Amino acid sequence: MQKGAWHNASPVGLILVLSAPSGAGKTSILSKILKLHPEISFSVSATTRPPRENERDGFDYHFINDRQFDEYLLNDSFIEWAEVHGNRYGTLKNEISHVVESGGTIILDTDTVGAFNIKKFFADAVLIFIAPPSPDILVDRLKKRNTETEQRVEQRLAAAPVEISRMAGYDYIVINDDLDAAVAQVETIIKAENLKSERIIPSLTKWRKYLDR
Ligand code: 5GP
Numbered sequence: 322m323q324k325g326a327w328h329n330a331s332p333v334g335l336i337l338v339l340s341a342p343s344g345a346g347k348t349s350i351l352s353k354i355l356k357l358h359p360e361i362s363f364s365v366s367a368t369t370r371p372p373r374e375n376e377r378d379g380f381d382y383h384f385i386n387d388r389q390f391d392e393y394l395l396n397d398s399f400i401e402w403a404e405v406h407g408n409r410y411g412t413l414k415n416e417i418s419h420v421v422e423s424g425g426t427i428i429l430d431t432d433t434v435g436a437f438n439i440k441k442f443f444a445d446a447v448l449i450f451i452a453p454p455s456p457d458i459l460v461d462r463l464k465k466r467n468t469e470t471e472q473r474v475e476q477r478l479a480a481a482p483v484e485i486s487r488m489a490g491y492d493y494i495v496i497n498d499d500l501d502a503a504v505a506q507v508e509t510i511i512k513a514e515n516l517k518s519e520r521i522i523p524s525l526t527k528w529r530k531y532l533d534r
Pocket of ligand 1: 401430431
């Protein structure tokens, strides 16, 4: 919406994109935010990666095979997709369109390639980068993860410098030193974004009527 426009003001959805190198604690932050804010939606991506033990199909990801992923590509079902650590991941158009149209808030979890592509598609999308406090802590956290094989840990460690180097292109950076503090910072960002004039104006019907008199 054009700044300052009162007429035809319709709800504007808020799209938040969270990215982080593996081991930064993004998944823990995300699940806390979603638990604390049931009004916020999560865009469930499709992936060809096999599920981890604790992951549920349709909640964490839509776990699909290569053939199904190719079909989605043919049907133009993705807003963006990328190959990350040897698997394909994509944001489905139908996950976010209804939230955007109704003026709700939705969180996407993508790598840095996906985040910048989302911004090209939705210029108002808010990009948040979750950074670990230091390189040593990143390496330590990743090695302690027992959801990955050694080869996968190495793959993820090798990708970290590229992801870290792209954080300057993000709107916000949250350093995950302490989980609760990081969650509170993400909540602050969401609150501030929801106070932007383009999101407030559609709800100011009394002032609209006052101006229209
Ligand atoms: P993981 O396998 O650890 O769940 O995710 C690996 C990487 O893929 C993470 O950086 C995550 O943000 C990214 N990812 C998850 N879903 C998507 C998606 O839909 N699009 C893109 N571009 N990246 C994704």
